[in-house]
Amino acid sequence: xxxxxxxxxxxxxxxxxxxxxxxxxxxxxxxxxxxxxxxxxxxxxxxxxxxxxxxxxxxxxxxxxxxxxxxxxxxxxxxxxxxxxxxxxxxxxxxxxxxxxxxxxxxxxxxxxxxxxxxxxxxxxxxxxxxxxxxxxxxxxxxxxxxxxxxxxxxxxxxxxxxxxxxxxxxxxxxxxxxxxxxxxxxxxxxxxxxxxxxxxxxxxxxxxxxxxxxxxxxxxxxxxxxxxxxxxxxxxxxxxxxxxxxxxxxxxxxxxxxxxxxxxxxxx
Amino acid sequence: xxxxxxxxxxxxxxxxxxxxxxxxxxxxxxxxxxxxxxxxxxxxxxxxxxxxxxxxxxxxxxxxxxxxxxxxxxxxxxxxxxxxxxxxxxxxxxxxxxxxxxxxxxxxxxxxxxxxxxxxxxxxxxxxxxxxxxxxxxxxxxxxxxxxxxxxxxxxxxxxxxxxxxxxxxxxxxxxxxxxxxxxxxxxxxxxxxxxxxxxxxxxxxxxxxxxxxxxxxxxxxxxxxxxxxxxxxxxxxxxxxxxxxxxxxxxxxxxxxxxxxxxxxxxxxxxxxxxxxxxxxxxxxxxxxxxxxxxxxxxxxxxxxxxxxxxxxxxxxxxxxxxxxxxxxxxxxxxxxxxxxxxxxxxxxxxxxxxxxxxxxxxxxxxxxxxxxxxxxxxxxx
Numbered sequence: 001x002x003x004x005x006x007x008x009x010x011x012x013x014x015x016x017x018x019x020x021x022x023x024x025x026x027x028x029x030x031x032x033x034x035x036x037x038x039x040x041x042x043x044x045x046x047x048x049x050x051x052x053x054x055x056x057x058x059x060x061x062x063x064x065x066x067x068x069x070x071x072x073x074x075x076x077x078x079x080x081x082x083x084x085x086x087x088x089x090x091x092x093x094x095x096x097x098x099x100x101x102x103x104x105x106x107x108x109x110x111x112x113x114x115x116x117x118x119x120x121x122x123x124x125x126x127x128x129x130x131x132x133x134x135x136x137x138x139x140x141x142x143x144x145x146x147x148x149x150x151x152x153x154x155x156x157x158x159x160x161x162x163x164x165x166x167x168x169x170x171x172x173x174x175x176x177x178x179x180x181x182x183x184x185x186x187x188x189x190x191x192x193x194x195x196x197x198x199x200x201x202x203x204x205x206x207x208x209x210x211x212x213x214x215x216x217x218x219x220x221x222x223x224x225x226x227x228x229x230x231x232x233x234x235x236x237x238x239x240x241x242x243x244x245x246x247x248x249x250x251x252x253x254x255x256x257x258x259x260x261x262x263x264x265x266x267x268x269x
Numbered sequence: 270x271x272x273x274x275x276x277x278x279x280x281x282x283x284x285x286x287x288x289x290x291x292x293x294x295x296x297x298x299x300x301x302x303x304x305x306x307x308x309x310x311x312x313x314x315x316x317x318x319x320x321x322x323x324x325x326x327x328x329x330x331x332x333x334x335x336x337x338x339x340x341x342x343x344x345x346x347x348x349x350x351x352x353x354x355x356x357x358x359x360x361x362x363x364x365x366x367x368x369x370x371x372x373x374x375x376x377x378x379x380x381x382x383x384x385x386x387x388x389x390x391x392x393x394x395x396x397x398x399x400x401x402x403x404x405x406x407x408x409x410x411x412x413x414x415x416x417x418x419x420x421x422x423x424x425x426x427x428x429x430x431x432x433x434x435x436x437x438x439x440x441x442x443x444x445x446x447x448x449x450x451x452x453x454x455x456x457x458x459x460x461x462x463x464x465x466x467x468x469x470x471x472x473x474x475x476x477x478x479x480x481x482x483x484x485x486x487x488x489x490x491x492x493x494x495x496x497x498x499x500x501x502x503x504x505x506x507x508x509x510x511x512x513x514x515x516x517x518x519x520x521x522x523x524x525x526x527x528x529x530x531x532x533x534x535x536x537x538x539x540x541x542x543x544x545x546x547x548x549x550x551x552x553x554x555x556x557x558x559x560x561x562x563x564x565x566x567x568x569x570x571x572x573x574x575x576x577x578x579x580x581x582x583x584x585x586x587x588x589x590x591x592x593x594x595x596x597x598x599x600x601x602x603x604x605x606x607x608x609x610x611x612x613x614x615x616x617x618x619x620x621x622x623x624x625x626x627x628x629x630x631x632x633x634x635x636x637x638x639x640x641x642x643x644x645x646x647x648x649x650x651x652x
Contacts, residue, residue, distance in 0.1 A: 065507035108504045122504040129499060144493030147500060148461060155452040164454060167394075171458035173485060182490055229500035237460040245452065 033080055036089050044090040056087050057097040064098070064110070068122045071197040073220070076118035113198060113219035121198070123223050141182055142189065146199055148172060149190065151230050153200075153215055155248055161205070162213045165190070194218070227252035375423060381414055382426035389433050397441055399451075404437055464496075465489035558595070559602045566609055570623050580611060580619035 036044070045053065063083045067074050080088050087094060095110075102108040102122065109125040112118070152168055153160050166176050174180050176187040183189055191213075194200040198220035205212050217225075231252050235242040243249050385407055389396065396403045411430055418424050462485070469483035569578055584600055586592035600621065603609040614620050 068504055069506045069508070071503075106504075124502040124504045126502075128502055139491050139494040139498065141490035141494050143497040143501065143503075144465075144490040147493060147497035152454055152457065155457070156454075163393075168454045168458055171455060172461060224502045226500050226502070233496065233500060234457075237457065237464060248452075 033077065033088065033091075036091060038092075041090050041093050044087075045093060048087075048090070053087075053090070053094070053097070056084065057094050057101065059083050060094055060098045061101050064102070064120070064122060065106075071121075071199075071220070073113060073119040073121050073198055076120070079120075111223050113223055119198075119219075121220055121223065128226065128229065145169075145174065145183065145186075145190075146194060147230075147233075149194075149200065149215070150217060150221055150225060151234065153217060154227060154230055154251075155234065155245065157247075158216060160215050162202070162215060165215055371419070374417060375420065378414055378417055378423050379426055382411070382423065382430055385410055385414075386426070386430050386433055389430070389437060393437065396437055399441070404434060404441065408434060461493070465492050555599070555602070558599045559606075562596065562599045563603055563608055566603070566621065566623060577614055577620040577622060580621045583621050 060079065060083050063079065064074055080091065084091055084094060099110040102110050103125060107124065107126045109123045111121050111123050113121050148168070149165055152165060156164070169176060169186065174183065174186055176190070180186050190200065191202045195202045195218065198218040200218045200221065201216040202213050203216065205214050227248070231242040231245065231248055234240075234245070389404075389407055392403070395401075396407075407430075411427065411434070415427055418427060462483075466486045466489055467483045468486065566578070566583070569583075584593055584596040586596060600609065604611055608623075610622050611619055612622065
């Protein structure tokens with residue numbers, strides 16, 4: 001069914017790979033990685049032992065776990081190039097098994113945050129505790145700063161000019177122009193690290209002179225952060241009922257999964 | 270290009286804005302045309318007629334769709350109102366002829382526009398506040414200026430001002446439009462500081478520093494991070510419990526042991542030699558020095574046997590006090606050993622001179638029949 005769409009060249013190339021020809025992988029192959037069809041996957045699985053497939057799945061899982069330490073999203077191209085390699089003809093099957101492992105073994109969810117560029121992240125599948133966890137694991141102060149920024153963006157309708165964020169941070173004794181004793185180069189952390197981690201989006205506003213940017217929630221934030229919980233926190237801080245912010249309340253509770261965008265690994269790959 | 274703004278303190282704002290596209294079209298059009306005056310006449314006779322022109326060319330009121338859900342009826346009413354207000358700013362052709370006046374006037378207009386633009390940009394926070402109508406005032410100012418605009422350059426500035434003002438207007442409208450409570454980032458920051466445990470100082474010692482009152486505790490951001498954990502579904506970072514396995518430890522240990530052994534042997538070897546040297550050097554140095562000074566004394570006496578040497582001249586080193594002291598020290602040995610003598614000359618100043626060495630010659634021993642020395646010789650000095 002899908003073979004109709006594919007040009008003949010890629011079909012033949014995937015068959016070449018299928019025969020186990022250890023050709024050196026060039027960049028072009030990865031850029032034009034096309035999803036093998038289910039029949040191709042079936043055929044591929046027949047040629048391999050279950051142990052081999054399990055091994056490959058385990059490698060993918062390990063790759064994800066290590067990449068997730070720094071909270072950087074995993075690109076499909078990298079995954080195929082560095083881990084899957086010759087098994088790319090059964091790639092969908094491997095990914096499905098990996099997602100299952102994450103869910104059953106680790107309690108994590110493999111989420112595709114960018115359908116166009118095929119990027120994945122790992123998200124906690126377990127319920128978030130209502131109060132702080134009793135386990136005194138070391139907390140990362142950057143998350144505190146991120147929470148402040150995301151809260152402002154959300155309460156302000158989803159898009160804010162960068163100056164608003166910088167001014168708010170200054171009021172919180174964090175000056176982006178100076179080196180902060182806890183965070184270091186704040187500006188770099190916010191506009192570079194958080195953006196690469198996909199917590200924030202830092203987009204240039206056209207026609208502005210001098211150049212200005214605006215901040216939005218990033219794709220990881222959409223998947224990981226609960227708007228309802230943020231609103232709850234706002235209510236606590238301001239000693240108000242979260243419902244008084246009607247627009248934000250509506251936004252936070254409109255989705256069926258009020259916590260995040262409902263993407264799951266099984267639906268898109 | 271048109272702008273209707275109707276902000277009043279407690280009313281919902283109605284906002285009709287032309288998009289940036291429109292204003293940029295205007296600017297590019299105006300700038301690219303060689304003959305500006307006729308174009309500007311058509312385009313800028315009044316802003317409302319320009320809107321009409323745009324409407325015709327774009328075929329619809331899409332450009333004027335407000336960014337927020339204002340009621341259409343009210344918008345139209347406002348349109349007519351502003352039409353009435355702004356209509357009839359006719360430009361006559363006579364102004365073209367007076368070039369010099371024009372230049373000066375134009376410069377003035379441009380400068381005023383720039384002032385308005387910078388005031389909007391700089392006082393952004395101030396203008397956003399719903400408690401005043403500063404934005405409307407700026408636009409009224411701009412309207413007045415616009416009456417004198419003839420050429421594209423000033424019109425471009427007018428367009429720029431409108432872009433900036435509409436942007437602010439949009440933000441202001443979004444504030445007023447929210448059905449619920451508005452969100453104030455400043456108040457939020459204050460609450461957050463309290464949450465993080467800010468210790469506000471009781472008395473205002475520093476009147477200048479109104480903003481930085483109090484200090485944040487060390488774990489301020491950790492407190493917030495902990496609260497953040499409830500809102501985030503972050504996957505816990507994966508780390509091996511026992512750390513990573515290294516295959517290398519044994520070789521470094523051996524190297525360390527070897528290194529430790531080697532220095533200790535060398536150290537022992539060095540120790541004895543050093544000690545010996547020290548003992549010898551101390552003795553030798555003094556003796557050498559004394560001999561050296563004796564040499565000096567002798568050479569002085571050889572040069573001039575008759576004149577006495579002033580003691581002070583002999584020992585004092587004008588450039589170094591410590592050397593002087595050393596010289597005195599060594600000279601005292603000479604005197605002790607009887608190789609030199611000190612005496613006071615006519616002026617009661619100390620002088621130093623040679624002694625005739627009393628070396629025990631054989632004749633003296635025979636003459637006095639000395640068999641044994643009275644003074645027992647001390648033990649060897651090199652103990």
